[in-house]
Amino acid sequence: MRDRFRDLEAPSASRKKDVVLMATVSSFEGLQPPTRSELRQFAELFTPLFQASSDEARRQAVAALSQCPQIPAAVALFVGCQAIDIAAPFLTSSPAIDDETLITIARTQGSAHMKAIVSREALSPRVIDALVGLRQAEQRLAAPLEVEPPSMAPEPPAATSLEDIEAAARRASEEEMRNRIRELAHHVARPEGDRLGLRNLSPIQAALLVRFARNREATLFAKALADGLSASRWLAERIMLDISGQQLATTLISLGMDFLDAVFVLEKLYPHLAEPQHSVTRAWMVLDELDPEECNARVEAWRRADSYTYLPDEAETARSGHEVPPARDRRVIGRTR
Helix, strand or coil: CHHHHHHCCCCCHHHHHHHHHHHHHHHHHCCCCCCHHHHHHHHHHHHHHHHHCCHHHHHHHHHHHCCCCCCCHHHHHHHHCCCHHHHHHHHHHCCCCCHHHHHHHHHHCCHHHHHHHHCCCCCCHHHHHHHHHHHHHHHHHHHHHHCCCCCCCCCHHHHHHHHHHHHHHHHHHHHHHHHHHHHHHHHHCCCCCCCCCCCCCCHHHHHHHHHHHHCCCHHHHHHHHHHHHCCCHHHHHHHHCCCCCHHHHHHHHHCCCCHHHHHHHHHHHCHHHHCEECCEEHHHHHHHCCCHHHHHHHHHHHHHHHHHHCCHHHHHHHHCCCCCCCHHHHHHHHHHC
8 A cells, every 4th residue: 555655656746636645644544543633633634635636546545544443533424425436445444434424424325335334344233223224215215116107097906916016025125124134244143163252272271271181180270270261260169169060061162172172171070971971971962062152151250250259469368378467357357356
């Protein structure tokens, strides 16, 4: 992108305004994240420079702005309302457009702008609802134009036929809209195996858990599990105290441990789960029955409860006999005397 900006900096009088626009956008790119004053200054400079520049310079400027994580709201609305051949990359990929601006552009511009907005990777439920409403409104406005009434008064059978056609058109429109909503909502569904944003065991942490389970070193296993959970050792020990293995199985699934490694760990820590059942072990059956989404929700609830009840500072003080008790404890001791 910057190389193309340099191409526009050739000493040509006809491209002087293009060079100024490119320089302004390039400078703004280097300010990310910009201050409030810099956002205001850029908004004041950009519009007149953009209007005075050539179409090629406009496209290059819009393509550059579509990569900026933050731009003035007025600039976002101005760029989004440009001709679709210029605004398309901005509408489809810019992370700086808020929901209100997207809805405004969809309501004020044509269907081409709506299609560009629909092709964004992520849309909020509010924007989806607005797009669906606009689409239905377009269908209602277009329906009378699709079937023109005859100039003469229709016979009763013809009226009935027209009503059937309109009803079929409405049903087709509704089905098309439902399919569109399913496509828009598809990005919300997490593909199988996609753990982006979830808590994951590192390869070293997983190897340590397998090793400690093999040697039945419960204390070291609890420490490694607490490290993988980013929680207290007490939570890890409470999970391991469930002799059914259900809680540990839930935790290992939530942390994304390899299935066979998780089976091995359960069999080593809970020998009764190593018993064969339906050509596999009971540990396999326990893990196979768990739903990953439910495991994630349950483990996160455990972690939140642990963060509310476990106070590392006071626990460390209680374990150290050479440190002075916290001030709160000293006040309690003083009153007991």
